Amino acid sequence: MKQAIIGYHKDDENDWVAQLHCGHFQHVRHNPPFINRPWVIEEAGRLLMLGFTLECKKCDLGAPKDSY
Ligand SMILES: [Zn+2]
Incomplete structure (x- = not known):
């Protein structure tokens, strides 16, 4: 499912994580x-x-929302 990026944060390994409108987080590594x-x-x-x-x-998997 397509979800818009609404914000970002960094994880423990200093990788960027996008926060999506649905409440899920997704890595956006370079x-x-x-x-x-x-x-x-x-x-x-x-x-x-x-x-x-x-x-x-x-x-798509029906996963619960991510949190920090
Ligand atoms: Zn989602």
């Missing part, structure tokens, strides 16, 4: 050359991606 999300490095890039939708597998 780990080249395998995972390329250079936009996540800069605050301006992250702000630009607010409202962008990601495919949320947790919704």
